[in-house]
Amino acid sequence: EAGVAQSPRYKIIEKRQSVAFWCNPISGHATLYWYQQILGQGPKLLIQFQNNGVVDDSQLPKDRFSAERLKGVDSTLKIQPAKLEDSAVYLCASSLDYGELGEQFFGPGTRLTVL
Amino acid sequence: DQQVKQNSPSLSVQEGRISILNCDYTNSMFDYFLWYKKYPAEGPTFLISISSIKDKNEDGRFTVFLNKSAKHLSLHIVPSQPGDSAVYFCAAYNAGNMLTFGGGTRLMVKP
Numbered sequence: 001e002a003g004v005a006q007s008p009r010y011k012i013i014e015k016r017q018s019v020a021f022w023c024n025p026i027s028g029h030a031t032l033y034w035y036q037q038i039l040g041q042g043p044k045l046l047i048q049f050q051n052n053g054v055v056d057d058s059q060l061p062k063d064r065f066s067a068e069r070l071k072g073v074d075s076t077l078k079i080q081p082a083k084l085e086d087s088a089v090y091l092c093a094s095s096l097d098y099g100e101l102g103e104q105f106f107g108p109g110t111r112l113t114v115l
Numbered sequence: 116d117q118q119v120k121q122n123s124p125s126l127s128v129q130e131g132r133i134s135i136l137n138c139d140y141t142n143s144m145f146d147y148f149l150w151y152k153k154y155p156a157e158g159p160t161f162l163i164s165i166s167s168i169k170d171k172n173e174d175g176r177f178t179v180f181l182n183k184s185a186k187h188l189s190l191h192i193v194p195s196q197p198g199d200s201a202v203y204f205c206a207a208y209n210a211g212n213m214l215t216f217g218g219g220t221r222l223m224v225k226p
C-alpha cells in the first residue's frame with residue numbers, strides 16, 4: 001500500500017513570495033490533515049478535511065494560508081505572502097475516516113525555508 | 116497554551132536497558148493517546164496507543180502506561196535497541212477529533 005505522498009520535499013523562497021505544497025493521501029482515506037512543525041516543536045494542526053469539506057481550520061492563519069482538497073483526494077496548501085516565521089516542515093497526514101480515534105499516517109513532509 | 120508536554124527534550128540510554136519517556140497533559144477531555152516515532156527527514160510513524168478507559172497497553176517491546184488522575188502517560192521500551200534512536204512524540208485526541216502533539220523527546224540508544 002502506497003503511503004502519503006508530498007511534494008516538493010524542500011523549498012527555499014524569499015519572504016513575501018508565494019509557495020504551494022501538494023499532498024496525495026493514502027487511497028481510500030477520507031480525512032486529510034495539514035500540520036506545521038517548527039524546529040524543536042511537535043506538529044501543530046493547521047487544517048483538517050473530511051472528503052472535500054473543511055472540518056477544522058481554527059489554527060490556520062487565514063490572512064496568508066489557504067488550503068483546498070479538490071474532489072476529496074489530493075490537497076494543496078498555499079502560503080501567500082510568506083514570512084520568515086513560516087520556516088518549518090509542513091506535514092500532510094491522512095486517516096481512514098473522521099471520528100475514528102486511530103492512527104494518522106504521515107507523509108515525509110516539505111521543509112520550507114523562508115529567507 | 117501547551118496542553119501536551121514532554122518535559123525532557125532528550126534521553127540517553129544504554130543498549131539493552133529500559134527507556135522511559137514521559138508525557139503530561141492538562142486537558143481532561145483528552146480520551147485517546149498515541150505515541151509516534153520520527154526519524155530525520157521522515158514523517159512521524161505510529162507506535163502505540165491507549166484509550167482513556169485503560170491504564171496499560173503493551174505491544175512487543177513497547178508499553179504505554181496511563182495515569183488519568185495524574186494526567187500522565189509514559190512509554191517504556193524494553194530492551195532498548197540502537198534502532199530505537201529517534202524523536203518520540205506523545206499525542207492526544209480530544210472530543211473534537213483534533214490531535215494535539217507534545218514537543219518531542221529525542222532518544223539516543225548507545226551500543
